[in-house]
Amino acid sequence: MEIFQIPIFHKINKEELDLLRQQGCMRQQQFLKNTTIFHMGDTISELGIVLSGSVVVENTDLWGNRSILSHISQGQVFAETYALCGEPMMVSAITAEPSEILFLNLERLQYLSPKAASCRSVIMQNLLRISVQKNLILSNRIFCTTPKTIRERLLIYLTGQAVRTGSTAFEIPFDRQGMADYLNLDRSALSKELGKMRKEGILDFHKNKFTLYQKLD
Structure with a gap:
């Protein structure tokens, strides 16, 4: 999937994306199926964006009971709340199939050079919109269960x-x-x-x- 098509980068141009990479805010990694990207208990500063494949966000209790909270498909964001608040994760993020993930470091995003800083507010506005949409999805799951x-x-x-x-x-x-x-x-x-x-x-x-x-x- 082209990065320009990803909702979190709406209104961000190629030059700004290149600057984000140069300043260490972005990295990409490929994962096999059933690979844990983030573990329950992790403290993270990066959110994940699915470039290809898909990810499930799940919770497993002490007795091994598993609950899937959401399915993250191509172009969607996951773990953004934990990356923002710095609290230990109460869920795990696991690939449902072979996947390529783009990581965006929100901590480094706060210390961009003046040349790249203009895109910070745009990304945060996009992230707010995405978070509201995801809250609706989680609400739908509550209705289902x-x-x-x-x-x-x-x-x-x-x-x-x-x-x-x-x-x-x-x-x-x-x-x-x-x-x-x-x-x-x-x-x-x-x-x-x-x-x-x-x-x-x-x-x-x-x-x-x-x-x-x-x-x-």
Whole structure:
């Protein structure tokens, strides 16, 4: 993905990007699938930007229970809150597939030369806009995990995906285990309920492709 297409660099020109690299604010790195980029407990000053591939942000408790909080796709930012506040991370960021990540050092961004300093406020404004959008995404996850029954959680999540894509046929960014982790459900119970819903004519699916048959309100 071209850096100019990334939302956090909206209105930043090539010369300014080159200056950011020269002053040590940016670096790129490639990762294999299932590689931990940031660990829970890390204190960081860099945020990550997905140039290719994808990343999941997840939490694992002391008993090994895993919850996926968000799926970060190409062009999106992750770990920006921790990079800004300097608090130990309560989550881990792990590649869902082979990925290339661009790191932006927010600490070094504060000490740019006068020539490059003009882009600092633009980046922070873009970051604020991105953070607001991500808060909406996290709010949607809360909606999905609040209902007590598996079916209710599935219907809220899948309806949301249909609304987002504008179609009752869509792909989700998770495999079955990832979907269970995102919705805080047991995988076998999730699969069993999906099977029931298919038999009842509510939906159909193949791997991560779903089709909803009941009319959406």
